[in-house]
Amino acid sequence: MLDDTRSEDLPFPILIGDIGGTNARFSILADANADPEQFPIVQTANFPTIDDAIRTIVLEKSPLKPRSAILAVAGPIDGDEIDLTNCNWVVRPRNMIQNLGFEDVLVVNDFEAQALAVAALPEQYREKLGASGEPHLASRVVLGPGTGLGVAGLLHARDTWFPVPGEGGHVDVGPRSERDFQIFPHLRRIEGRVSAEEILSGRGVVNIYQAICAADGIAPTLTLPADVTAHGLDGSNPQAVETLSLLATYLGRVAGDMALIFMARGGVYLAGGISQKIIPALKGPQFRAAFEDKAPHSELMATIPTYVVTHPQAALAGLASFARMPAAYGISMDGRRWRHQA
The missing domain is CATH 3.30.420.40 (ATPase, nucleotide binding domain)
Structure with a gap:
C-alpha cells in the first residue's frame, strides 16, 4: 500500500x-x-x-x-x-x-x-574543470551523460540540502555555430526535435559522430560509443576527435543553462561514466568556453566552478x-x- x-x-x-x-x-x-x-x-x-x-x-x-x-x-x-x-x-x-x-x-x-552525493563530496572525488575557485555553500547542479542524460538540482537553505529531481535531459537544444548548422540537419531526432539526451549520452556520441560523417560526405567506420571516444582521445580518427570537441561544447552549453536556472554558485558536477572517460576532452578549452558563453551573464558564469565526479559509486x-x-x-x-x- x-x-x-x-x-x-x-x-x-x-x-x-x-x-x-x-x-x-x-x-x-x-x-x-x-x-x-x-x-x-x-x-x-x-x-x-x-x-x-x-x-x-x-x-x-x-x-x-x-x-x-x-x-x-x-x-x-x-x-x-x-x-x-x-x-x-x-x-x-x-x-x-x-x-x-x-x-x-x-x-x-x-x-x-x-545530488545527495555532491552535497558533501570530498575533494579527492572531484576533478576540477577550469580555473574557478572552491564552491560556495550554495545551490549546485548535477548532470550525467550515460545511457541517457540525468539532471538534478541541489538547493541549500536553512542548513539543509534539498535535492530537486527532474527530467532536464529532455530539454531542446539547437545549433549556434556555422559548424552546428552543417551538422544538426543530420542528427537523429525524436518526433522532430533534438533533445539534450540525444547528443549527450552514449547514443548521443554515435549520433554526433554519424552526423559529422554525413556533413563531411564520408562513410562512418565506428559504431560503438566506446570506439568513438577511444579514437577521439588518441587522435586516430578526425571525425571522432571532432565528436569529442563538440560533445564537450554541447555539454558545456547545457551545463551552463542548468547553472543559470538554479543559480548554482556552489558548482556544477558532471557525473556518470562518460564524463569520467572523457576528462582529457573536458579539460580542453571547449567545455568552459561554452559554459561561460552566456551573455549578459558571462562574468557570473566565470565564477561558477565545474567538476567531474570521480567517485566510483x-x-x-x-x-x-x-x-x-x-x-x-x-x-x-x-x-x-x-x-x-x-
Missing part, C-alpha cells in the same frame, strides 16, 4: 540500489555506522526484472536480510508501477514488499541520489548518507514510499 507519511526513518538493514538504464548497483547498510556491503554490478539486460536481480545477486548471497530498500531509478516516479526510461525493468514496490520480504520501500530519482554513497541521517536532507517521501501493511 502506498504510504504518504512524512516519517523519515527506515528500518535497518537497508538495501540501497542505483538503477540505471544499463547497469544496476546494490549495497546493504547494516546500520547507521556500518560500511556498506557491496555486490557485483548488474547488467540490467541479464535479468528479466529488478526483483530477479535483487533475489539472485543480493538476497541469495548475503547473510544480511534487508528490512527496507532505498532505490534510485532512472525515470519519473508516478505511481505503483515505475517504468525506467532506458531499460525494460519496471519497479513495483508493492510486489517487492510481498515477494522479497521488505517492510519499507522508498524510490527516488537516480540523479536525486547523485557516487549514487550509492549519496543514498547511504541519506539512510544514515535522513533528517539532514529535505526529501519528501510523499507518493514515493511504500510500507508493509499488517
Whole structure:
C-alpha cells in the first residue's frame, strides 16, 4: 500500500540500489555506522526484472536480510508501477514488499541520489574543470551523460540540502555555430526535435559522430560509443576527435543553462561514466568556453566552478548518507514510499 507519511526513518538493514538504464548497483547498510556491503554490478539486460536481480545477486548471497530498500531509478516516479526510461525493468514496490520480504520501500530519482552525493563530496572525488575557485555553500547542479542524460538540482537553505529531481535531459537544444548548422540537419531526432539526451549520452556520441560523417560526405567506420571516444582521445580518427570537441561544447552549453536556472554558485558536477572517460576532452578549452558563453551573464558564469565526479559509486554513497541521517536532507517521501501493511 502506498504510504504518504512524512516519517523519515527506515528500518535497518537497508538495501540501497542505483538503477540505471544499463547497469544496476546494490549495497546493504547494516546500520547507521556500518560500511556498506557491496555486490557485483548488474547488467540490467541479464535479468528479466529488478526483483530477479535483487533475489539472485543480493538476497541469495548475503547473510544480511534487508528490512527496507532505498532505490534510485532512472525515470519519473508516478505511481505503483515505475517504468525506467532506458531499460525494460519496471519497479513495483508493492510486489517487492510481498515477494522479497521488505517492510519499507522508498524510490527516488537516480540523479536525486547523485545530488545527495555532491552535497558533501570530498575533494579527492572531484576533478576540477577550469580555473574557478572552491564552491560556495550554495545551490549546485548535477548532470550525467550515460545511457541517457540525468539532471538534478541541489538547493541549500536553512542548513539543509534539498535535492530537486527532474527530467532536464529532455530539454531542446539547437545549433549556434556555422559548424552546428552543417551538422544538426543530420542528427537523429525524436518526433522532430533534438533533445539534450540525444547528443549527450552514449547514443548521443554515435549520433554526433554519424552526423559529422554525413556533413563531411564520408562513410562512418565506428559504431560503438566506446570506439568513438577511444579514437577521439588518441587522435586516430578526425571525425571522432571532432565528436569529442563538440560533445564537450554541447555539454558545456547545457551545463551552463542548468547553472543559470538554479543559480548554482556552489558548482556544477558532471557525473556518470562518460564524463569520467572523457576528462582529457573536458579539460580542453571547449567545455568552459561554452559554459561561460552566456551573455549578459558571462562574468557570473566565470565564477561558477565545474567538476567531474570521480567517485566510483557516487549514487550509492549519496543514498547511504541519506539512510544514515535522513533528517539532514529535505526529501519528501510523499507518493514515493511504500510500507508493509499488517
